[in-house]
Amino acid sequence: MAAEFIAALVEVVGPEQVLIDGEQAAPYLTEWRGAFRPQAAAIVRPADVNEISRVLVVAARYNVAVVPQAGNTGTVGGSAADDAKGEIVLNLERLNRVREIDAHNATMTVEAGCTLADAQRAAEAAGFYLPIQLASRERCRIGGNLATNAGGLNVVYYGNTRDRVLGLEVVLADGRVWDNLTGLRKDNSGYDLNDLFVGSEGTLGIITAAVLELADPPQQRAVAFCALPDVEAAVTLQSRLRRETGQHVVGCELISDQALALACDYASDCVRPFAEPSPWYLLVEVAISAAGDWLTSTLKRTLDEARQESLIIDRVVGESASDMDRLWKLRTSIPPAQTAAGASIKHDISLPVSSLPAFIADMVPRLHAAVPAIRPCIFGHVGDGNLHFNLTRPVTMSDADFRSHEAALHRLVHDRVAAMRGSIAAEHGVGRLKVDEIVRLKSPVEIDMLRAVKAALDPGNRLNPGVVVRI
Numbered sequence: 001m002a003a004e005f006i007a008a009l010v011e012v013v014g015p016e017q018v019l020i021d022g023e024q025a026a027p028y029l030t031e032w033r034g035a036f037r038p039q040a041a042a043i044v045r046p047a048d049v050n051e052i053s054r055v056l057v058v059a060a061r062y063n064v065a066v067v068p069q070a071g072n073t074g075t076v077g078g079s080a081a082d083d084a085k086g087e088i089v090l091n092l093e094r095l096n097r098v099r100e101i102d103a104h105n106a107t108m109t110v111e112a113g114c115t116l117a118d119a120q121r122a123a124e125a126a127g128f129y130l131p132i133q134l135a136s137r138e139r140c141r142i143g144g145n146l147a148t149n150a151g152g153l154n155v156v157y158y159g160n161t162r163d164r165v166l167g168l169e170v171v172l173a174d175g176r177v178w179d180n181l182t183g184l185r186k187d188n189s190g191y192d193l194n195d196l197f198v199g200s201e202g203t204l205g206i207i208t209a210a211v212l213e214l215a216d217p218p219q220q221r222a223v224a225f226c227a228l229p230d231v232e233a234a235v236t237l238q239s240r241l242r243r244e245t246g247q248h249v250v251g252c253e254l255i256s257d258q259a260l261a262l263a264c265d266y267a268s269d270c271v272r273p274f275a276e277p278s279p280w281y282l283l284v285e286v287a288i289s290a291a292g293d294w295l296t297s298t299l300k301r302t303l304d305e306a307r308q309e310s311l312i313i314d315r316v317v318g319e320s321a322s323d324m325d326r327l328w329k330l331r332t333s334i335p336p337a338q339t340a341a342g343a344s345i346k347h348d349i350s351l352p353v354s355s356l357p358a359f360i361a362d363m364v365p366r367l368h369a370a371v372p373a374i375r376p377c378i379f380g381h382v383g384d385g386n387l388h389f390n391l392t393r394p395v396t397m398s399d400a401d402f403r404s405h406e407a408a409l410h411r412l413v414h415d416r417v418a419a420m421r422g423s424i425a426a427e428h429g430v431g432r433l434k435v436d437e438i439v440r441l442k443s444p445v446e447i448d449m450l451r452a453v454k455a456a457l458d459p460g461n462r463l464n465p466g467v468v469v470r471i
C-alpha cells in the first residue's frame with residue numbers, strides 16, 4: 001500500500017514535490033522548540049488548490065491523515081506530524097502569491113503559503129498596512145496565521161488575525177473546494193463559516209487563500225516606556241491612555257523587572273532606560289493613520305499627569321523611528337533572552353484585563369512555595385489581557401530538575417486561570433500540546449460541541465488528528 005500511495009501522490013504533484021526522507025524532508029520534520037519529534041510518511045508540496053484537492057482525495061482513498069503546514073513556526077506542535085506511516089505533511093509554501101489588491105475595498109487576496117512579511121510588503125507597496133505583528137513574520141505564512149488565529153503585538157487595537165478576514169478559500173477533507181473569497185463586510189446568509197476555519201489549526205479544512213482587510217499606514221506614532229510601582233498601575237494607565245488618545249493605543253505590553261533584566265543581560269543592544277529598577281514596566285505605542293502632531297503631545301501630557309499622581313515612577317518617550325525601535329527591542333528581546341537563560345516553563349494565558357493584578361498577586365507566592373528561587377519572567381500583551389506567564393528556572397537548578405516540576409507548575413497555573421474564567425491557550429492555540437488540558441478544563445458541553453463540529457466537517461478524522469480535540 002505504501003508504495004502505491006506514494007505513487008498516487010507523485011502522480012498529482014510530481015516526483016520532486018514528494019519528499020520521503022533525508023535532508024530534503026528534515027526541515028519539514030523539525031519542531032523548533034524541540035518539544036516534539038515529528039515523523040511522516042512523506043512531505044507533499046502541491047502547487048495550487050487543484051493539486052491540494054486531488055491530494056486529499058488520494059489521502060482519503062488510502063485512509064492516510066493529512067497534517068497541514070505553512071511556516072512551521074507554531075509553538076504548540078500543530079504542524080508536527082507524529083505518525084511515520086499513517087500521516088503526510090501537506091506543506092503550503094508553494095501557494096505564495098498575492099492574487100489581488102482591491103484598493104477601494106481596502107482588501108488583499110493572498111495565498112496561504114505567502115509569508116506574512118511578503119504579504120505586508122505587498123500591502124505597503126500598494127499604500128496599505130497589513131496589521132498582524134509577529135516576530136516570526138519572515139517565516140510564518142498566512143495559512144498558519146489564519147489557522148492559529150495569531151495574535152501578536154497590536155491586537156489591542158487591530159484585533160486578532162480573525163478580525164482581518166473577509167473571505168476564505170478552503171479545501172475540505174473530501175477534496176471539495178469552498179470558494180468564499182468574497183471580500184464582504186456584511187453577510188448574514190447563514191453561520192459564519194469563515195470564523196469556523198480561522199483558529200481551527202488544520203483540523204477542519206486546508207485554507208488555501210484569504211481576503212484580508214487592510215488598514216491605512218500610521219502617520220502619527222510614538223512609543224512610551226514607563227516604570228511602574230505595581231500591576232494595578234499598568235491596568236489603570238492603559239485604560240486612561242486608551243480614553244485620552246481616542247482609542248489609539250496600538251501596542252500595550254506589560255514587562256516585569258525580571259523579564260527586563262533577562263533582556264538586558266542577554267541582548268547586547270538592550271540597555272535599561274532608567275537608572276533605578278522598578279517592579280514593573282509598561283510599553284505603550286500610540287498611532288493613528290491621520291496626519292498631524294497631536295497624538296504624541298496627548299501621550300506626553302497624560303503620562304505627566306500620571307507621574308504627578310504617582311501612578312508612574314518615570315517614563316521615556318521615543319518619537320524617532322530609531323528611538324521607538326530601541327524601546328520595542330526591550331520587549332522583543334525577552335523571549336530569546338529567556339531561552340538563553342535556561343529551561344523555562346511557559347503559559348500563554350488570558351484573563352479580563354481587570355483580573356490580571358489579582359491573578360499575579362495570587363500566583364507568584366504559590367510559585368515560590370512550589371519551587372523556591374523560581375524566576376517568574378512575566379510579560380505580555382496586557383492591553384488585551386494576554387500574558388506570557390513564563391517561569392525561568394532558578395539560577396542554581398539544572399534544566400532537568402526544573403523540568404521535573406513542569407506538570408505540577410502547569411496544573412497550578414492552569415487551575416487558577418480556569419477558576420478565574422480565563423483561557424490557557426490565549427494566542428498560540430491548542431495544537432498537540434494542550435489537548436488533554438483543554439478536556440480537563442473546559443465544560444463537557446463545550447467539548448461535545450467541539451467534537452460535533454470536527455465530526456461534521458471531517459468524519460474520517462483525517463485532518464490533523466490529535467490536534468485541538470480528539471474524536
Ligand code: FAD
Pocket residue numbers: 067068069070071072073074075077078079092112133134135136139140141142143144145146147148149150151152153201202203205206207208427428431464467
Ligand atoms: P505552522 O506552524 O506551519 O502551523 C500552525 C498550525 O496551523 C498547525 O496546526 C497547522 O496544521 C495549521 N495550518 C498551517 N497552515 C494551514 C493551512 N493553510 N490550512 C489549515 N491549517 C493550517 N504567535 C502569536 O499568536 N503571537 C505572537 O506574538 C507570536 N510570536 C512568535 C514569535 C516567534 C519568534 C515565533 C517563532 C513564533 C511566534 N508565534 C506567535 C507563533 C507562530 O509564529 C504563529 O502561530 C503563526 O501564526 C504560525 O504560522 P505558521 O505559518 O508558522 O504555521
